[in-house]
Amino acid sequence: MGFVNPRYNSLLVALAYFAGGVLLYALDLGVLVEDRPPQPLWVWLVLLACVCAPMTMRRTRPLLALLLGTVPVLVDLVVGPSLPVWIAYGDLLYAAALFGSARTSRFLERAPVVPIVVGAVALGVYFGELRIAVWAVSIAALVIVVPIWWARSVRTHRDAAEIERARAEALSRVAELDRRAAITTERQRLARDLHDVVAGHLSSIAIQSEAALRLRESDPDRALTVLESVRSGSVAALQEMQSMVRLLRSDDTDDEITTAGRLADLEPLTASARAAGTSVRIDGRPPADLDAEVDLTAYRIVQETLTNAVKHAPGRPVTLRFDDTDGRLGIEVVNPIGDADTAAPSPARGAGHGLRNIAERAAAVGGHARSGRDGNEWRTYVQLPLAKRSTT
Numbered sequence: 001m002g003f004v005n006p007r008y009n010s011l012l013v014a015l016a017y018f019a020g021g022v023l024l025y026a027l028d029l030g031v032l033v034e035d036r037p038p039q040p041l042w043v044w045l046v047l048l049a050c051v052c053a054p055m056t057m058r059r060t061r062p063l064l065a066l067l068l069g070t071v072p073v074l075v076d077l078v079v080g081p082s083l084p085v086w087i088a089y090g091d092l093l094y095a096a097a098l099f100g101s102a103r104t105s106r107f108l109e110r111a112p113v114v115p116i117v118v119g120a121v122a123l124g125v126y127f128g129e130l131r132i133a134v135w136a137v138s139i140a141a142l143v144i145v146v147p148i149w150w151a152r153s154v155r156t157h158r159d160a161a162e163i164e165r166a167r168a169e170a171l172s173r174v175a176e177l178d179r180r181a182a183i184t185t186e187r188q189r190l191a192r193d194l195h196d197v198v199a200g201h202l203s204s205i206a207i208q209s210e211a212a213l214r215l216r217e218s219d220p221d222r223a224l225t226v227l228e229s230v231r232s233g234s235v236a237a238l239q240e241m242q243s244m245v246r247l248l249r250s251d252d253t254d255d256e257i258t259t260a261g262r263l264a265d266l267e268p269l270t271a272s273a274r275a276a277g278t279s280v281r282i283d284g285r286p287p288a289d290l291d292a293e294v295d296l297t298a299y300r301i302v303q304e305t306l307t308n309a310v311k312h313a314p315g316r317p318v319t320l321r322f323d324d325t326d327g328r329l330g331i332e333v334v335n336p337i338g339d340a341d342t343a344a345p346s347p348a349r350g351a352g353h354g355l356r357n358i359a360e361r362a363a364a365v366g367g368h369a370r371s372g373r374d375g376n377e378w379r380t381y382v383q384l385p386l387a388k389r390s391t392t
Contacts, residue, residue, distance in 0.1 A: 009059070010055055010056045010057065010058045010059055010060075011056050013055055013058065013091065014052045014053065014055035014056055015052075017048075017051075017052050017055065017084075017087070017088045017091060018048060018049060018052045018088075020084065020087070021044075021045075021048045021052075021084025021085070021087070021088065022045070022048075022084075024083060024084050025041060025044055025045070025082075025084065029083065030044060030082045030083050030084050031080065031081075031082055031083070039079055039080060043079065044082050044084070044085070047072045047075060047076050047079075047082070047085050048082075048084050048085055048088060050069075050071070050072035051069045051072050051073060051085050051088040051089055051092070052088050053068075054066075054068040054069045054092065055069075055088070055091065055092065055095070058091070058092065058095035058099065059095065059099050062092075062095045062096040062098075062099040062100045062104075063096055063100050063101075063104055065092055065095065065096070066092045066093065066095070066096040069088070069089055069092040070089075072085065073085060073086070073089045086139075086143040087143060089143065089144075090143045090144065090146070090147040091147065093108065093144060093147045093148050093151075094147035094148065094150060094151045095151070096108060096151075097109065097147070097148045097151035097152055097155065098151035098154055098155050105151070105152060105155060108148050109148055109149070109152050112140070112144050112145055112148065113145075116137060116140040116141070116144065116145070117137070188360065189364075192300070192357045192360060192361060202237070203307050203310070203311050204233050204272050204273075204276060204307060204310060205230050205233050205234060205237075207276045207310055207311065207314065208226050208227075208229055208230045208233070208272070208275055208276045209226075209227075209230055211223075211226050211275075211276060211277055212226040212227050212230065225275060226275050226276070228275075229271065229272055229275030229276075230275075232268065232271075232272070233268075233272050236268060262295050262296070262299055263286040263290065263295055263298050263299055263302070263322075264286075264288070265299070266282070266299070266302065269302060269303055269306055270282070270306070270320075272306075273306045273309070273310050273318065276310045276314065277310075277314060277315045278306075278309060278310045278313075278314065278315060278316065278317070278318055278335075279317045279318070280306065280317070280318045280319075280320060281317065281318070281319050281320065282320045282321075282322075283319065283320070283321040283322070284321055284322035284323050285322060286298065286322045286324070286329060286331075287324050287329065287386060290329070290386060291365075291385075291386070291387045293365055294329070294365050294384050294385060294386065294387065297361045297362065297364070297365050297367075297384060298329060298331060298382075298384055300357075300361055301331060301358050301361055301362065301369070301380075301382055302320065302331065302333070304354045304357060304358055305318075305320075305333040305358070305380050306318065306320075306333070307354065308354055308355075308378075309333070309335045309378075312337070312378075313335050313336065313337050313378065316335050316336045316337070317335065317336070318333060318334070318335040319332075319333070319334045319335070320332075320333050321333075321334075324386060327385065327386050327387075328367070328383050328384065328385055328386065329383070329384045329385070329386055330381070330382070330383050331380075331381070331382040331383075331384070332379065332380070332381045332382075333379070333380045334374075334377050334378070334379050334380075335377065335378055336376055336377055336378075337373065337376060337377065337378045355371050358371065358380065358382065359371075362382050362383070362384060365384055365385060366384075366385045367382060367383050367384035367385060368382070368383055369381070369382040369383075
């Protein structure tokens with residue numbers, strides 16, 4: 001009856017059991033014990049109606065329905081057991097075991113065994129015939145035990161299905177959270193790359209263009225050199241943007257590196273800084289066999305620190321130091337600064353994203369970074385593993 005409104009299911013079940021019982025009485029198949037005094041038909045019908053009426057609560061209040069149905073069943077035992085009453089009572093037992101609480105269902109599974117056995121033995125002793133005991137056990141098993149065990153089986157399968165459904169929903173939620181986390185991580189990575197490629201190059205171009213404008217009258221040759229550096233920076237920015245766009249359009253999901261960049265290719269970065277009037281001194285050499293992602297991370301960090309130095313402390317020398325000890329690459333960038341409010345990088349002056357990107361990039365490969373004022377110097381120190389940290 002799955003197509004019927006659930007509110008009317010119980011009523012239809014009660015009417016079906018009552019109609020079936022009336023048919024059994026009409027066919028003279030309702031009486032179980034022939035040697036009892038015959039009862040008027042209306043007595044059986046009243047008892048059957050009293051058992052069927054609580055069925056209207058078989059889903060909503062199954063235990064109460066079972067208790068109410070037990071009263072006419074006991075009366076039926078006294079006046080003479082009838083098959084329709086006990087068949088209807090079996091449905092109340094079924095509903096209580098299926099729709100009742102877990103505790104009620106477990107109790108009903110065990111409770112009938114002892115009373116059935118004791119009652120069958122008592123009947124056998126009273127009548128002096130083993131046949132009576134066997135008959136009583138068979139009838140009780142048919143109308144009492146079978147409905148309860150059937151309901152327990154249905155309930156077990158239903159509970160298992162609910163557990164699987166809940167597990168599937170939990171897995172779906174976890175997958176959705178993983179998807180969102182992956183999207184967020186990818187957006188953050190793209191934001192860092194866009195900041196490095198666009199903001200770094202454009203900041204350098206803006207500063208160098210301003211220097212070229214100042215030098216066009218006093219030192220045309222140097223202004224020309226600066227403009228050549230501006231062009232080189234513009235071309236480099238365009239190439240990196242094109243590389244990024246190609247990778248974004250590519251279907252290859254295994255490539256985790258968005259744009260090229262290696263510590264071995266620092267010359268364009270230092271040349272751009274020198275063209276803007278910032279001298280760069282390099283102490284030490286980075287290892288030549290760095291992991292590709294660590295190499296790119298170090299390159300981007302150096303690019304960001306040089307951009308910050310040119311932007312916030314123009315004309316002041318920068319010292320770039322490399323060392324590799326204990327399996328880690330150390331990068332230190334130091335430049336003199338003047339008053340902290342005018343020369344030091346700060347979020348208000350546009351360096352907030354850059355400093356955060358430095359820290360995020362270092363952490364992404366298992367390293368760490370710190371930046372801040374140290375006396376009259378701005379110092380950025382980064383430590384990175386020589387090999388990318390395993391994520392498995």
